[in-house]
Amino acid sequence: DAISLLDQLASIGLQKIEESDVENILGLAPHKVVASFVQGLLTDDKSLSMHTLEKASSTGIDLIIFTKSSSEYLRKILLAKLSGTENIEGTKEQIEEIRNVSTQAEKDVVIRVMDSLFWALQSFKNNVDPKSVLTVVCAKDYLTTINQGASLPQSTQPAQAEKKIASKENLKPNGKWQQVLMETKVKNNTIHAVLRVASPSFEDDNTLVLTFPYKFHKERIEEKKTKNMLEDIVSKTYGHQIEIKCDLEGNGGRGTQISSADDAASILGGEIVG
Template sequence: MALYLTYRPQTFNAVVGQTHIVRTLQNALKDNRIGHAYLFTGPRGTGKTSIARILAKAANCLAPVVTETGFEPCDQCHSCTSIARGSAMDIVEIDAASNTGVDNIRDLREKISFRPTELRYKVYIIDEVHMLSKGAFNALLKTLEEPPDHAIFILATTEPYEVPATIVSRCQRYDFRFLQHREIVEQLQKIAESEHTALEDTAADFIAQLSHGALRDALSLLEQIMSYQRGTITRDDIKTALGILDQSQISSFFALLGAGKTGEAILAVHRLAGQGQDMGQFIKSCIEYGRQVLLSQLSGKAYLDLLNISAEDKQAIQEDKKLMDSAKLLAFMKNLLEVKNQLRKSDNPLVPVELALLQSFQETARNVAVSASPAAAVSTPAQDPAQPQEDTQQPVPFSAPGKKESSFAEKIKRKHAEAETVPDAPSAHTVKEETIIQKWNQILDAAKPHNHSVAAFLKGGTPRTIDPEGRLVIEFQYSFHKEQIEKRLNKSIVEDAIFEVCGQRVPITCLLVAKAGKPTAPAAQKSLPGAGNTADPKQTSDESPGISVDDALKMFGGKVV
């Protein structure tokens, strides 16, 4: 069994961190003030479902242990043991992210009025509740408006802003936090000891650093390393097991890029790949390092003081700050984040990495030309009306004359054109609306493996035309379908599917149309060439072509500075 399941806390006392939540819940249980609806929000891997289960146990325990400061389930009575085993009929766990989520809510509505079969309370734990459909939310809302005395709802989500306000307002809300570095280190040491494994302090530190405050991630990493190395685990063992490069290696890679030696940087990547370096891990290391350099550029020493890294590594970051200006670095980071998502789908992991390198440094040349100085590009989003919208997201033509490294880019492009033939795409930059419309069924099929429901929602739409901004206009008759596809993540699944089938990334925009206007034959579809012009301008207003400190913060979740 996975470590995080084996060591899942069974009592409030065993929970790591989240003391503000544990204490409040214990006090409520002691005073017999059990709420009927709870909303647990916070990052993944921070204990939401674990605490939900302990709460379910504590509320149902036949012999709770009540002390001056606490309230604990006994963990021995019939209720506690059946809940811990997962065999209690009255505890229902629903994963809203799964396809059965809607059915489960309907089922819940029907059965909620029946009394629990064996426990005191029926407890419904709905994980990833933000994924419920509008219909399911409405059904849930009706239940929450008049909850029966014997029911407790615990809704958990990583995205509280996607939960309707009407639901949130009926719940007691608890915000879970990232765990502190020290809390994760202590738990790692405790578990390593139980597993008869010696974990060096610097190694525990390193795992905690890699897990970014999510205990579940830390335990998964520990497990991965333990399967590779028995006995004593050192920091170097972790690097080897996970394919993590030394900071000095990443730093010299950044130095090449900073000096404009893109070609040499690409060769360095090839050498690493030749040595068996995992590209996914390489990209992760680059993102982490680039982020540290960027944030120390923006906030100086104060930021470095927050990092749990060695003095030499801090010194190196200080020096690397001068290697690359923020605008260049930010453009590169954005592309790296893209690459991270593309890697899984690429047959040759080197291709997306190479393209990111070329794209970043060509884009930078153009961005610098647009703004007077790199510093200006960082402090204010570019407002130049001459610059087309979504500029940074459009493919950069490799053959653009006069661009730095263009001859090298040509070579790379030719090399990959020989190695990989993109199906039915004679030129990657001329995909036409007819092609997309013809291949729409293939695109639907391509989206399916990534997310079944996205493919289903997409079926509710019809591709119409490519608007003057180069976006594919998809018309929907139902706003629900349109809203689902407009979610950032879903949008990118659709764009990836178009890329897979047509060999080019075409941004999409969604449009709501009245039912009567729907042409039935593909031939009629061309009769609406201007459909894109009527698109709501608000739909793309959140996509800024420039780069700013705000962008940087958004990219990192805005939690560091």
């Protein structure tokens, strides 16, 4: 707790406690280094992100902790874009910094970078060298897709862009449905876990059908507060008002009989760890 932390800091004889001292005691990656790394990724400044990665590595910063800290920093940026900074923890200066970054960064770019860091964290579990993985993260182009679309003259934009109807492409993991999942996770991790097991499809331009394997999932999403939150996220992501309907697989779903831990995890939208 805070008292034991102060005791640790006092025991090493510091006259003045700096932010870096707290970070060292807690084993955190330095905020300024994390912010610099993320800034490089969000702006496709590969020189900045690579230089920051080299600095972090050469100064002995744990790159796994560094990646988690960068992911958390991005989560705060995304949260600031979606709902402001009221619920964001940090110093006054850090919160102001996050507010400024969130106003400059494109939401889609923030999500792409977060996806890349999630991939990195998964790669670490396979005993891949963290520095090599993060080098790949730095090498990716996060602004390319947005810039290519924006640079086309109005007359040459694909005709499909004028249609409101959502295509199957948008429901693929790397499409807009992934953005819906990411933004849901920021707002409510439990609902995100339930939503992950859904099979999304569009009934028409304005109706998204979520098909679930279990009645539990369907009823959870149909709760008024949850449904309103998801419809708001989906509508903002796809650019027009969309209603959500819920359905069950096959003849009323699979039922909810639990015979193993795996069954329980599946029903609850989670996974077994360990």
